Every structure is written in structure tokens, then in C-alpha cells.
Amino acid sequence: MSHHTWNYQDALRAQGYRVTPQREVLMDLVCAARHRPTAQELLAAARARGATLDAATVYRNLKFLTERGLLRAVEQGGVARYELAGPRAGHHHLICRGCGREVEVAGEEAEALFEALAARTGFRVTSDHLVLEGLCPSCAEDARS
Amino acid sequence: MSHHTWNYQDALRAQGYRVTPQREVLMDLVCAARHRPTAQELLAAARARGATLDAATVYRNLKFLTERGLLRAVEQGGVARYELAGPRAGHHHLICRGCGREVEVAGEEAEALFEALAARTGFRVTSDHLVLEGLCPSCAEDARS
DNA sequence: GTAATTGCAAATTATTTGCATTCCT
């Protein structure tokens, strides 16, 4: 399956690593997921899809793929969740603690904010994926009752 | 020991909860800690200090104290770390991934940033404690070699 | 006295590691 816009397979092979079915199923699942899956969710999903793989393999590969820059790990609620890193721009998420809805913010939008921080503290933020909590417009509305 | 500027004991008693020695030792330790301690660190520290308490009690109370707004939990590197919440303003941290140094940013400083986000997305950020990663001035310098 | 809390032990959940075997390239 090579429906990915980016061919990570060759990138790996070029570095002497192998493209195993386990790695492919993980990449496919992370790619197809609507929300960021955890290692456990990926294991279950992979098996549901008929793949044969062990939890240890999932953990080893998520770490491997993250180190190679193909995936990105985000801590959320104590567990690690994964998403495609790929060759695209960083971005951030706003999670509404009212309805759980998630809004994405382009990296550039946030850059301006980080600029301001850098100017004031000299500290350059490199996080390319923040998860901010707050209230979305509609829940903010409800909160007034 | 009531060296805390804020008397949380009465606040608890007023709500029908008890002030146990275990709870006090936890509050004292979090208060005295230089860096945010984890549940395990608190357990060890409490015992080193001669206190008698179980891991389950530590977890139960950290959760309890956090729910009552006395402590605040921050996820960092997969584990929960705690700090005093108290009646003070929220703030944020910048952690340098070069030297590990930590810089604190007052809540007001960041408010401006959140304002900008709200204006653009309608989303109001309520996180009162972000942990941003980046490079401090001195490490940014070294990175150029 | 009595309900809130604790301790202890056992159960969960997430993740890691050693090692022999398998399988990409």
C-alpha cells in the first residue's frame, strides 16, 4: 500500500533499514486515524486488520519511526499518542475541555506567538506540536449559564 | 508545620475533609521541592523524612489535592509531576532541550499570546500551565557550530 | 461515634528487554 503522498519506504531502505509489513501497517494506521492513536490502539487495530505483530514490535517501531522523523509522539493524558510527522509543517492543537472538539492551528499562526516570547525571554520555542486546552466558542457560550 | 503562606488545612476541614499527616507531608514536600516531583519521588522523600505512608495513599492524595485545587499536575515525559497550585497566578515553563534549564514565564506574558489566538480562532485557551520546549539563548548559540 | 482515610495486597496498564528465530535486501 503506497497511498502515502510521501514515500517513506525508500527513505528507510536508503539508510539500511528494512521495510517490514509491521512497519507498513503502523504507518498506514497512523495515516488513516482520525485522532492520534496510542501504541495499544495501534496494536489492536493492526490485529483487527489481520496483521500479525507483537506489542513489543509496536513499541519498538513507534520509537524507531519517531527517531527517524516519520512519526511524531505527543504526550496526552499520560500516554503517548502518535501522528504522521512527514515533510509537512508543524502545527498545534486546541482541545476544548467542554466538548472535546479539536481545532488545528497552523504552525505559522503560532510562530508569531513564539516570536513574541523569543523577543522577551531570548528563548526560542521549538515545539512543533503543542496541545493547548481551552474552551471553544460554543462551549464558552454555554459556560455563561 | 504551617509555613505555607496559604492555610489549606482549614479550607479542607471546612469542606468536611480531613487533614492527615500523610496529606501534610505531601503538601510540605511539594512546597519545598525545587523541581516538580513525581508521585514516586514524593513517596521516597516522605519516607526518607520518616513518614509512614503507602504508594496508594500518595496517588490517592495527589489526585485528591489536585481535584481540590491545592496542587496542579503537569505531564512531563510521560509521568505526572506536581506543584503547588495555591492562590497564585498561572505561569508557564520553557524547558531548554539543550541544557535542560527551565525558565518561567508569567501568566500575563502569555496571555497576550492567547489573546491573539482567541482573536483568530475564537478559541479561548485556559491552560494555566504550559510546558514549552525550545532552546535557551546560550544553547542556541552552541547549536551554530 | 462515625465517616473519611489509610495500609496492604493484588490487579491493571504501559512499556521494555533478552534471546532465539525469522526474513528483508
Next chain:
DNA sequence: AGGAATGCAAATAATTTGCAATTAC
């Protein structure tokens, strides 16, 4: 072939839960 990667099983580590015993108020 030959090293990379997997599976399996066992080891950690962090956290949770049931329940009887304890204790703060």
C-alpha cells in the same frame, strides 16, 4: 548470506482498586 527485525516470555514501572483496620474531628 547476514545483519536487521520479529515473536515470545518475562521483567519493570506507574498507577489503581477492594477491603478491612485505623483515625481525625
